[in-house]
Each structure stands twice: as C-alpha cells, then as structure tokens.
Amino acid sequence: MAHLIKLEKYFKANDLNVHLDKTKVIVFSKSGRIPKGLNFACDNKNIEVIKQYTYLGVPFYSSTSFALTAKNFKEKGIRALTAIWKIFLKGKVEEWTSHQALFNSIVTATALYASHIWGLKHMALIEQVQSRFIKRLLQLRTNTASYLLRLETGNVTLEFQIIKKAIKFIQKIENESNDRYAKICWLELLKQKRNPKTGNWAFLLADLLQKRLGNIEMNTVIQQWKTYEPVYKQALYLEDIASINASLKNNFLRNNYEPFTAQKYLRSNLTLPTIRILAQLRINNGYFYYQENSFDFHEDINCTICNSTETQDRIHILKKCSVHRNARLELIKEIPELEDWNLEQLCHGMNLMSREKFIAIYHFITYILRYRHFLANLENNIN
DSSP: OEEOHHHHHHHHHTTOOOOGGGOEEEOOOSSOOOOTTOOEEETTEEEEEESEEEETTEEEETTOOOHHHHHHHHHHHHHHHHHHHHHHHHHTOOOHHHHHHHIIIIIHHHHTTTHHHHOTTOHHHHHHHHHHHHHHHHTOOTTOOHHHHHHHHTOOOTHHHHHHHHHHHHHHHHTSOTTSHHHHHHHHHHHSOOOTTTOOHHHHHHHHHHHHHOSOOHHHHHHTHHHHHHHHHHHHHHHHHHHHHHOTTTGGGTTOOOTTOOOGGGGSOOOHHHHHHHHHHHHSTTEEEETTEEEEOOTTSBOTTTOOSSBOOHHHHHHTOGGGHHHHHHHSTTOGGGGGOOHHHHHHHGGGOOHHHHHHHHHHHHHHHHHHHHHHHHHHHHO
C-alpha cells in the first residue's frame, strides 16, 4: 500500500480538510489496466483507484487515450443538436443563416469543449457532428460525403476551430513563467524524441501544421498565427476541392464552389422546404424526401413514367419527360436556359438564378413528386 505522505503533510501544513471519500486515484498506463494489489492511502484511509475520471468536464481514461473522450463529446454534440431542433420547430426557423448560427453557438461549443487537448487525433470523429447537422437539416442521404456538405454550405471542417484553440492555448502558455506547471509540461514535451507510439501532443500539433502549411517551424506558426491562419483555412478548402475533383459520382460539381461561400439558394431568403428540395436536386443523386415520403429516381434505369429509352436522371425529369410537358410549360417557362443545360451546367447556373427561379424549380419538382406519389398509391390500391 502506498501512503501519500507528502500529500498528508501538505494538507496539515495548510489546514486543509480533504473529503477522502470523494477523492480518487487514476493511474495512467498504455494498457489502462490497474495492477493487482495497487492501493493508495492518505491519513490511514484507503483511496479508490479508478480507470476513468472527469475533470473540469473532460473525461480522462487510464489508458492515456482520448478516443473515448472524443466519442463522449461527439455524443454530447449530437444531444445538443437534438436540443436545438426543438428551437427550430418551436420558433419555425426558416433561414439557413439562422440554423447555421444556432449550430455554431450551441452545438460546436458543446462538441468542441477543450478539444484542443483531446481532439488532435480525432478530427474525423468530431466532424461527424457537423455532417449530421447538415444532412438532417437538408434531408440528405446518410452516405453524402462530408467534403460535399462543407463545400455546398460554405463551411470548413471543425479541424480549423480545434487548431485555432490549440494555437491560442500555446500562445498563452508561452507567455507564462517557466515555473508554471503548464509551461513545464509544454517544455518537457518539446524535449522528447519523436516516437509515434507515445502520442506526444506537441508532435501531433506540429505534424498537423506541417501537413497544411508545409515545412514551416511550429514556433514560427505560433508566433505569426495571424498570417498563417487564413493559409491553414485555405488548405482545408483545397483538400475538399481535391476530393470532389477525384470523385466519380460528384465531379460534375467541380467548378461550383467559391471558398467559404454557401450556395446562392442558401442565401436567397427561401423557406426551408424550398432549400431542401434544391439541395437534394444538386447533391442527393436522384433521391428526394418530401412530405414524409422518400423518392428514389434510380438514375441508372429508364424513365418509368414516360417509358422512354432515356434514363430518369435529373435532367430528363426537368426538361425531357413528356408526361410533365404541360406542368413544365406552366411552372418553369421563365427558365428557358434549362433546355440547353446538362447536369453540370444546371448546378453552375443555379449560382446565377434569382429567388423567383429557385421557387419555380421547387414548385416543378414538388409537382413531380406529388404525381409520383399519386401513381404509387394508385398502383398499390390496384394490387
């Protein structure tokens, strides 16, 4: 049994009464296992040895890994997302900017709490919170790529916020005296030799900075962060652009995105149902969700409505399907340019459309969806 003699002396010297029943010991090791027979005592009372302890809202685990911590904060972020959904519904929030502002103020603040400490190795996991928000709000398929969600909405990966917090944290430590514990730990981390198995926090940060900024000394980046901050952000955007250029499914969107700019339909003061249909038209690969009904157009098969030899892709539906000729003439006659566009030109052209044209496309698409729903019900009744 290990007696915490120095701790006892410190308590007595400072007239401190410690509630040992509430005091815990956590022993950190790579395995996370508690050695048999390991006990601690203070003032002749045993202190419980545990594998997990939450300090200032952050769970620490005896294995020294932050994987479970990241999972914990991801789940907190998703719970916060559920909470703001009630605000959206109760307040009848329509504008995209309002949804985005609430997400940034509530959800990211919850999911990214102290993330500069635990998040450097778990960026992809925590990014799922932002992806889930966008998919749920726009009613997109669960397999929609995260890079596409960010480009469409003008967002950047949450990595950027985590890195900013980490840099600010180090800048604060650098200004402290060398006898402060945080400064002592930071300097000790910098002294260690590189070893991928140790998970050295300073080296994790240095590697991330090098990945985005090239071979620039970490100390230089920290001291001149205002200069390097926009460069880091641009690197994240370019990585998303590289992903869409390499995509076989989504590369028709490759020339659509300006840095950190939401698509025009998201900035045109449209109702949420309209925004959803337009988003689904652009990036949902023929899948629509409308009035609690799902519609999958299976863009690789021939049109099942007009029985033509053309596949029922989005362009066929918008400008070719003969069944919808009259509705097309009535609802989207003010968009004659559609006649000459392919899918890539359509998505690019949507960045130049007026609010009125967005609404016209919404009405035409929803007319088609209602028509298909009617046919499906009629077929089911006959069968």
